[in-house]
Amino acid sequence: xxxxxxxxxxxxxxxxxxxxxxxxxxxxxxxxxxxxxxxxxxxxxxxxxxxxxxxxxxxxxxxxxxxxxxxxxxxxxxxxxxxxxxxxxxxxxxxxxxxxxxxxxxxxxxxxxxxxxxxxxxxxxxxxxxxxxxxxxxxxxxxxxxxxxxxxxxxxxxxxxxxxxxxxxxxxxxxxxxxxxxxxxxxxxxxxxxxxxxxxxxxxxxxxxxxxxxxxxxxxxxxxxxxxxxxxxxxxxxxxxxxxxxxxxxxxxxxxxxxxxxxxxxxxxxxxxxxxxxxxxxx
Amino acid sequence: xxxxxxxxxxxxxxxxxxxxxxxxxxxxxxxxxxxxxxxxxxxxxxxxxxxxxxxxxxxxxxxxxxxxxxxxxxxxxxxxxxxxxxxxxxxxxxxxxxxxxxxxxxxxxxxxxxxxxxxxxxxxxxxxxxxxxxxxxxxxxxxxxxxxxxxxxxxxxxxxxxxxxxxxxxxxxxxxxxxxxxxxxxxxxxxxxxxxxxxxxxxxxxxxxxxxxxxxxxxxxxxxxxxxxxxxxxxxxxxxxxxxxxxxxxxxxxxxxxxxxxxxxxxxxxxxxxxxxxxxxxxxxxxxxxxxxxxxxxx
Numbered sequence: 339x340x341x342x343x344x345x346x347x348x349x350x351x352x353x354x355x356x357x358x359x360x361x362x363x364x365x366x367x368x369x370x371x372x373x374x375x376x377x378x379x380x381x382x383x384x385x386x387x388x389x390x391x392x393x394x395x396x397x398x399x400x401x402x403x404x405x406x407x408x409x410x411x412x413x414x415x416x417x418x419x420x421x422x423x424x425x426x427x428x429x430x431x432x433x434x435x436x437x438x439x440x441x442x443x444x445x446x447x448x449x450x451x452x453x454x455x456x457x458x459x460x461x462x463x464x465x466x467x468x469x470x471x472x473x474x475x476x477x478x479x480x481x482x483x484x485x486x487x488x489x490x491x492x493x494x495x496x497x498x499x500x501x502x503x504x505x506x507x508x509x510x511x512x513x514x515x516x517x518x519x520x521x522x523x524x525x526x527x528x529x530x531x532x533x534x535x536x537x538x539x540x541x542x543x544x545x546x547x548x549x550x551x552x553x554x555x556x557x558x559x560x561x562x563x564x565x566x567x568x569x570x571x572x573x574x575x576x577x578x579x580x581x582x583x584x585x586x587x588x589x590x591x592x593x594x595x596x597x598x599x600x601x602x603x604x605x606x607x608x609x610x611x612x613x614x615x616x617x618x619x620x621x
Numbered sequence: 622x623x624x625x626x627x628x629x630x631x632x633x634x635x636x637x638x639x640x641x642x643x644x645x646x647x648x649x650x651x652x653x654x655x656x657x658x659x660x661x662x663x664x665x666x667x668x669x670x671x672x673x674x675x676x677x678x679x680x681x682x683x684x685x686x687x688x689x690x691x692x693x694x695x696x697x698x699x700x701x702x703x704x705x706x707x708x709x710x711x712x713x714x715x716x717x718x719x720x721x722x723x724x725x726x727x728x729x730x731x732x733x734x735x736x737x738x739x740x741x742x743x744x745x746x747x748x749x750x751x752x753x754x755x756x757x758x759x760x761x762x763x764x765x766x767x768x769x770x771x772x773x774x775x776x777x778x779x780x781x782x783x784x785x786x787x788x789x790x791x792x793x794x795x796x797x798x799x800x801x802x803x804x805x806x807x808x809x810x811x812x813x814x815x816x817x818x819x820x821x822x823x824x825x826x827x828x829x830x831x832x833x834x835x836x837x838x839x840x841x842x843x844x845x846x847x848x849x850x851x852x853x854x855x856x857x858x859x860x861x862x863x864x865x866x867x868x869x870x871x872x873x874x875x876x877x878x879x880x881x882x883x884x885x886x887x888x889x890x891x892x893x894x895x896x897x898x899x900x901x902x903x904x905x906x907x908x909x910x911x912x913x914x915x916x917x918x919x920x
Contacts, residue, residue: 450828478830488825492633501631505831 399423399459400557400588401447406456408442415454416442418612424557424590429583431599432592433617434609440592441485443609444559447590448482449473461556478506481555481587483563487546489534495521495545496530502553513552520548523578525571540567547575551582558582560591564598572598631826631839632819641811642851645804645900649855652800653896657863659793660889666786673775673782677746677754679704679763680771683739696767697742703766704744707759709752716743804852804900805907808844812911815840823916837912841905848904852897860885860893 401424408417416439424430434440445451446458449465458465460476468476481502489498496517503513521530524544534542547563558579564572576598583589593599599606606617681696691699697715704713716724721740722731729735748754756774763770816823826836867884885893 448828474827474830474832476830477828480830482828488821490631490633490822490825493631501826502829504631505826505829505835 398425400426400428400461401590402457402459403446404457404459406446406453406458408439408446408451409454416612417446417453417609420456420612420614422607422614422616424588426556426588427583427586429580429589429602429604430591431602431604431606432590432609433594433599433606434592435594438609439612440609441561444482444561444590444592447557447559448480449477478502478553479556481550481553481558483543483547483550483558483560485561485565487534487542489542489545489549491534494531494533495526495537495541498534498545499548499552501549506553517548517552520552521545524548524575540571543567544571544575547578551578551587554582555587557588558590560589562593562595563591564593564595569597573601576602630843631822631836632815632843638811638847641807642847644807645848645851645904646855646858648800648804648807649852649896649900650859651855652797652852652900653856653859653893654862655793655796655800656892656896657859657885657889658883659790660885660892661883662786662789662793664886664889666782669782669786670779673779675748675750676775677704677710677748677759678773678775679744679746680773681742681744681767682769682771683741684769691767693742693769696769697744699766700744700763700770703759703762704746707754707762709749709754711747711749711752713744713746716745801899801903804848805903808848808904808907809911812840812844812908813915815843816912816915827916833913833916836916837909840912841908844908845901845905849897849901852900856893856896859896860890863890 401422403420403422406417406420407415408420409415420443432440432443442451446453447460449460452465461479463472463476490501493501499521500510500513500517503517504510518527518530521527524547526532526541526544526548529537529541532541534545537545543563543565544567547560550558550560560579563579564575567575572595579589579591580602591598605619608615608617679700681693681700683693684691684696701713701715704710718736718740721743722736724743725735725740729738756772760772763772823836827833863883863885867886870884
């Protein structure tokens with residue numbers, strides 16, 4: 339845990355601005371969500387919802403699915419009537435057997451795929467009516483750990499991790515320290531110049547995780563993030579997610595690693611044949 | 622371990638990109654040749670015009686035998702009097718028989734027989750700088766003084782030379798335009814192929830929140846740099862060719878007899894720098910437009 343404390347002190351809460359920023363982000367999200375929902379309901383003449391205070395449910399949600407169905411081309415539905423919400427600051431595990439639809443559900447959240455039916459709301463924005471030009475800004479608020487890592491082989495570990503910061507328009511001199519600290523923390527301080535093909539699966543996975551969290555996203559989604567690392571590194575990475583979550587990041591992890599889930603007092607949602615079952619609430 | 626990177630190109634160097642570089646280098650070489658040709662044509666036409674436009678030539682044709690009237694020499698003297706009395710004529714002098722023979726030598730040779738031919742007598746007149754000479758009035762005066770005289774103000778030649786120079790120049794511009802179109806087409810094709818080859822990377826960048834313009838920027842920088850380099854190689858080869866031609870002509874070896882030297886002057890060589898720069902800019906614009914158009918189709 340001393341490592342964790344050091345990490346928190348030096349990286350996540352660096353310069354004492356992170357908590358303030360999270361507060362600002364939360365307030366901004368809340369305000370944007372309120373404005374959006376209020377406009378939408380006023381437009382529909384749905385004054386009752388405004389009056390009953392149901393809006394609160396909208397604005398506190400980072401992600402909301404309502405009766406979402408998803409099928410690829412003319413195939414069978416891989417997600418059926420999925421309804422759930424992720425509260426801001428929540429920590430959730432998404433479980434299910436292989437092929438249950440976990441990855442598809444994550445793709446709907448990161449806007450890689452649109453749903454076949456139903457409503458998906460992200461940061462208070464109904465994605466079906468959100469302009470495409472606004473997607474990049476929304477996507478930059480999400481950190482994604484892909485199951486297949488999806489690292490850029492021609493870039494070094496350092497440059498892979500720095501990619502989200504470059505996309506955010508930060509200058510190299512501004513982010514070098516952050517990236518170096520984060521890579522050191524995930525145990526790759528001596529492999530910063532290494533390119534992914536020269537690294538092991540576990541090392542690549544840690545780079546993928548570092549890349550997902552380096553920009554301190556509002557929402558972190560991870561698809562089997564500990565699948566290729568040993569239990570010690572796996573626990574360490576989960577602690578990293580937990581720390582991010584403690585500082586305000588909403589976390590959703592798709593996994594089938596029961597040991598990982600049992601060690602955390604987090605909410606669990608289970609996908610069975612494309613349907614979502616609430617297994618355990620966050621305590 | 623301190624790492625000071627972060628400026629690495631997002632786009633990897635493509636495998637199999639060498640053929641495009643070769644194509645661009647050839648285009649650059651041809652473009653530099655065309656540009657050089659237009660510069661030479663411009664310069665040469667300017668020199669020819671400057672050399673002819675301030676001179677007049679009076680031809681006195683040998684009178685037919687048994688024709689009464691002034692002799693050839695009398696007509697030459699009369700024409701000279703008229704010319705020297707005309708305002709704006711700075712100098713007028715007849716060409717000697719040797720000078721006249723040397724003019725026809727390239728066509729007729731230097732046989733003794735040629736000297737017996739009834740060649741016209743020529744008078745070379747130089748117009749004072751900035752002076753205007755009334756050519757029709759002078760022609761009439763000369764006809765009166767020397768009935769067998771013909772005044773040539775070289776207008777026809779100047780017009781033809783200008784036409785020739787303009788044709789060469791516009792042909793060069795046309796070739797440059799075609800090369801620009803071909804370069805744009807090659808880069809557009811390569812960009813599309815590059816997008817296809819790197820679609821996973823493009824998809825990832827999009828997923829991470831990259832704007833299309835960010836991705837386009839990666840491609841445009843990549844193709845700007847590679848085109849700039851390849852076209853520069855082509856332009857350097859063309860410059861070497863022009864310098865070699867200049868060296869040969871300096872050594873007295875004419876590349877094409879009767880035509881002006883095909884060498885560029887040192888002061889004209891920097892114009893060839895325009896070839897890689899413009900090629901790079903064409904590649905940059907083409908890559909950007911191609912990527913944005915393709916991304917609009919995909920996303």
